[in-house]
Amino acid sequence: MSQEELLVLIYKKDERAFTHLYDMYSKSLFSVINVLIKNREEAEDVLQEVFVKIWKNIDSYNEGKGRFYTWILNIARNTSIDKLRSKNFNNSQKNLSSDNFVHLLDDSNKLTNKIDTIGIQEFVKKLKPKCIEIIDLLFFKGYTQQEASEELAIPLGTIKTQNRNCINDLRNYLKI
Amino acid sequence: METQEYIDSGILELYVYGLLTETENLEVAEMAKKHPVIEQEILSIEKAIVALSSSFSPFHSVANFEKIKEKLELKHGKVVEMKPASNWSQYVGWAAAVLMLLGLGYQTLELTKTREVIATVGNEKNKIQRDFAYLDQQNKETEKSLTIVRDIKNTGVTLGGQAVSPTSFAKVYWNKDTKTTYIDAKGLPEPPKGMVYQVWALKLSPVLTPTSIGLLSNFESNDQKIFAVSQTDSAEAFGITLEPAGGSLTPTMEQLYTLGKV
Numbered sequence: 001m002s003q004e005e006l007l008v009l010i011y012k013k014d015e016r017a018f019t020h021l022y023d024m025y026s027k028s029l030f031s032v033i034n035v036l037i038k039n040r041e042e043a044e045d046v047l048q049e050v051f052v053k054i055w056k057n058i059d060s061y062n063e064g065k066g067r068f069y070t071w072i073l074n075i076a077r078n079t080s081i082d083k084l085r086s087k088n089f090n091n092s093q094k095n096l097s098s099d100n101f102v103h104l105l106d107d108s109n110k111l112t113n114k115i116d117t118i119g120i121q122e123f124v125k126k127l128k129p130k131c132i133e134i135i136d137l138l139f140f141k142g143y144t145q146q147e148a149s150e151e152l153a154i155p156l157g158t159i160k161t162q163n164r165n166c167i168n169d170l171r172n173y174l175k176i
Numbered sequence: 177m178e179t180q181e182y183i184d185s186g187i188l189e190l191y192v193y194g195l196l197t198e199t200e201n202l203e204v205a206e207m208a209k210k211h212p213v214i215e216q217e218i219l220s221i222e223k224a225i226v227a228l229s230s231s232f233s234p235f236h237s238v239a240n241f242e243k244i245k246e247k248l249e250l251k252h253g254k255v256v257e258m259k260p261a262s263n264w265s266q267y268v269g270w271a272a273a274v275l276m277l278l279g280l281g282y283q284t285l286e287l288t289k290t291r292e293v294i295a296t297v298g299n300e301k302n303k304i305q306r307d308f309a310y311l312d313q314q315n316k317e318t319e320k321s322l323t324i325v326r327d328i329k330n331t332g333v334t335l336g337g338q339a340v341s342p343t344s345f346a347k348v349y350w351n352k353d354t355k356t357t358y359i360d361a362k363g364l365p366e367p368p369k370g371m372v373y374q375v376w377a378l379k380l381s382p383v384l385t386p387t388s389i390g391l392l393s394n395f396e397s398n399d400q401k402i403f404a405v406s407q408t409d410s411a412e413a414f415g416i417t418l419e420p421a422g423g424s425l426t427p428t429m430e431q432l433y434t435l436g437k438v
Contacts, residue, residue, distance in 0.1 A: 024226075029229075030233045031231075
């Protein structure tokens with residue numbers, strides 16, 4: 001199902017649309033939430049909160065301003081960060097950067113799909129360490145190019161193109 | 177190529193990540209609308225990053241999904257509840273259509289009525305025009321009659337009723353200069369069918385000599401009952417008799433209606 005087809009169903013507030021929405025994006029958003037929030041139970045609470053927000057605020061989504069996926073990704077990131085702030089984490093910024101998304105694999109026996117996991121472990125071995133860092137900061141943690149450039153000590157002007165090269169590696173591997 | 181440069185810049189990845197400013201977002205969305213290649217590239221990037229992130233998702237329980245649905249009150253046949261709403265709107269649609277048809281019918285009826293009124297008014301106007309023309313004609317004839325009666329040069333002769341019809345009378349207006357003669361026959365009854373009044377100029381001496389000076393033809397249709405007849409210069413009296421249609425050579429004295437001396 002494409003974004004457009006899904007949106008038609010969502011606008012009708014059809015229960016089936018919610019099931020599709022959840023099937024298509026809950027895993028992606030849950031991994032983002034888990035990178036930001038280390039506690040599994042709290043992450044599940046945030047995931048609930050995120051889907052409630054998506055469903056209730058669907059009318060404020062504007063197709064002219066970006067992808068639907070980008071919109072819900074931002075909701076997931078912002079809700080997670082709000083949660084961290086409310087918990088009064090003094091050193092949240094350090095917390096965010098200490099672990100990257102690959103650490104989610106350490107908990108491999110709890111991953112959703114073991115076949116996928118084996119495939120992704122293979123991939124992670126091939127992916128350049130720099131790419132893991134860049135994708136982790138830009139995509140999972142929502143860092144600006146400026147912040148990522150400072151964190152990784154790479155020139156600001158090359159962040160965009162380096163990220164693109166990493167995504168191209170990923171696409172070649174996934175044949176997308 | 178311009179679009180390829182745009183794609184290679186890496187801005188589309190940041191667009192999907194949600195890291196661009198509002199202005200940059202609008203610009204990319206605009207470019208994607210214009211160039212299908214860019215649109216396709218965005219879809220591929222999104223697919224790749226959704227696949228990557230989904231692969232790293234830790235296990236989360238089905239119970240969580242149910243909890244969300246409960247919070248959104250999606251569990252108990254929300255779909256069924258919505259059906260009456262859609263039916264309702266359907267009825268509204270039909271009702272609107274019926275109302276519109278009724279409205280159209282009413283409008284057509286009103287239009288027909290209006291057209292009838294216009295036709296009636298048109299007919300009345302025509303009738304009034306005809307009446308006016310008739311009255312105008314009448315007026316002209318009356319004026320003509322008055323001119324004759326008022327003409328100072330005319331000699332008026334009153335003809336009194338005779339044995340056959342004592343209540344009858346007539347008047348003769350006789351202009352000795354122009355030798356024109358008019359008969360005012362208003363005081364005569366309508367002649368029976370097939371009969372006509374004939375006017376005679378009479379000489380009394382040495383012998384009574386009648387000379388026909390004309391017929392009062394088309395008596396009924398002459399509203400003014402003023403008739404022009406032939407000239408005469410030596411009449412001493414005038415008489416009007418009722419004669420068979422076409423007139424007679426000599427007057428039928430038994431049918432003498434009016435008679436008067438000059």
